[in-house]
Amino acid sequence: MHTQIKALYDNLTAHLLGAEDAACLLLTGLLAEGHVLIQGPPGVGKTSLAKILAGSIDCAFRRLQFTPDLLPADVLGYTVYDQSAASFVLHKGPVFSHIVLADEINRASPRVQSALLECMSERQVSIDGTTHALGRPFLVIATENNMGSAGTFPLPDSQLDRFMLSFEMPSPDASVRVRILRLHVREGHETNLAGLVSRDELLGMIAEARRLTVNENLMQYIGDICAALHAHPALIGGPSPRATIGLMHAARAYAYINGAPAVYPDHVKELVPYLLRHRLTLANRQDHTQGGLERVIREVLDQTLVPTKA
Numbered sequence: 245m246h247t248q249i250k251a252l253y254d255n256l257t258a259h260l261l262g263a264e265d266a267a268c269l270l271l272t273g274l275l276a277e278g279h280v281l282i283q284g285p286p287g288v289g290k291t292s293l294a295k296i297l298a299g300s301i302d303c304a305f306r307r308l309q310f311t312p313d314l315l316p317a318d319v320l321g322y323t324v325y326d327q328s329a330a331s332f333v334l335h336k337g338p339v340f341s342h343i344v345l346a347d348e349i350n351r352a353s354p355r356v357q358s359a360l361l362e363c364m365s366e367r368q369v370s371i372d373g374t375t376h377a378l379g380r381p382f383l384v385i386a387t388e389n390n391m392g393s394a395g396t397f398p399l400p401d402s403q404l405d406r407f408m409l410s411f412e413m414p415s416p417d418a419s420v421r422v423r424i425l426r427l428h429v430r431e432g433h434e435t436n437l438a439g440l441v442s443r444d445e446l447l448g449m450i451a452e453a454r455r456l457t458v459n460e461n462l463m464q465y466i467g468d469i470c471a472a473l474h475a476h477p478a479l480i481g482g483p484s485p486r487a488t489i490g491l492m493h494a495a496r497a498y499a500y501i502n503g504a505p506a507v508y509p510d511h512v513k514e515l516v517p518y519l520l521r522h523r524l525t526l527a528n529r530q531d532h533t534q535g536g537l538e539r540v541i542r543e544v545l546d547q548t549l550v551p552t553k554a
Contacts, residue, residue, distance in 0.1 A: 248449065249275075249501055251440045255300050260289050261427060262420035268501065269411050269518055270297055270385070274446075275453045275497035278408025278490055279364050279384040281349075281399075281522065288413040290387040294345045301446055302439030303342035303381065310352035316359035323372050334371065339363050342379060342443065346386040350396045357403055360384065364406040381446060401525075408490040409515075410522035453500035458492055458507045461551035465509055466491050469516060472544045473524065479540060480525045491519045509550045517541055 249271060256267035266282070270293060273280040282290045291307075298305035308319060321337035338344055339360070349357065363369050367378045386407070389396055404410075416424065441449075466488060474482025483491075495511045504511065517538065526536050 246449065246500065246503070248441050248445060252297065252300050253501075255440060256293065256296050259296055259427075260293055261423045262416045263289060263293060263413065266293055266411060266413055268498075269409055270294075271501055272494055272497045272515070273385075273409045274381070274383055275450055275500060276408060276490070276493040277381060277383070277450060278494060279386070279406060281386050281388060281404075281407040281410040282413055283388045283410065284413035285415065286389060288415055290413050291345065291347055293413070294343075294347075294385040294387065297385070298343045298345065300440045301343070302442045303446070304340075304379075305343045305345070306338035306341040307345040307347060308338045309347050310349050310356065312351060312353060314352045314356045316356055319356060319359045320363075320369050320371055323374075332372070334374075334376070336376075337369075339369055340376075340378065342381050342383070344382075344384045346384055348389055349386040350388045350399055352397070354397055354400060357397070357399060361403060361406065364403075381443070381450065401523075404522050405484055405486055407522065408494055409518050411518050449500070453497045454493070456496045456499055456505070456507055458496065462495075462507055462509065462512070463492065465548070465551050466495075466512060468548050469512070469544060470520075472548055473520065473540070476540055476544065478527055478536070480527050483520050483523055487520060487523050491515065494519055513545055516545060 252271060253267055256270070257264050260267070270280055270282075272278075274297070282293065284290055295307070308314075317337065319337050320339055321335050323332040323334050325331075326333045346360070363378060363382070364384055367380075367382050369376045369378065384407075388399070470483040470488045470491070473479060476482070491512065492507075494515050495507045498515055499507045499511045502511070521537050521541065524537055524540070526540070528536070
């Protein structure tokens, strides 16, 4: 594992016990420049995971608590007329940051959720007819309470497709809970939020990950997986071209994190559930409660020919 990536990973897992897989997936999204949706019940560390990552990187960070009374201007910003300057002045919203934590995103109305679509897809914001570019890196980390919780709105498909990765923070088991208590019983326990990686260093690692080799056979493998899901009779539709591209970039980042010299089929197979599950819809929606999507994904992965040379 790259030295600086290991420092970020160690900082995440040292202060959020039992979140090893979540930390690796969040770093994958960071290096692939793909937005991340973290799901799970309240109190399992979704917000803490995002805050620790943001504090470990020397970049601009803003947290926005999504509530039913939030307005699009609270997210994007707004312009006001300055009489002294005889011109309109832009007051930038939280999206004008490198890392944006959209906390409990599904508690906001669909109108506010839609305000994020342009910036997540095109890294730009349109306010009062003027387009403003956002800097790099630009990462939206959204947390989402389980559907069915009081006061939640479902995320539209168009927004779900803009999240490269989605994963669930599970409740820790008994042994992890005891370790958490030991960590927090110590007086003066604090999260290390000193910047471990600078913005330039992060951009350098993103560029290095993008240079990892993805040969023709592996691209065909990714295409075959997405096409098989699209044609599966148990699904309505399938992964979009954006999802297919995202799978390749995420596999590069994941390979880079694991110190591999190139992207291999195993990297793709590991990431498929986290890249595609939130983008898929079962024809029989009742199967969602029985792990239906997981079964379909496993079936497609088992039946798709793996390239022998990758």
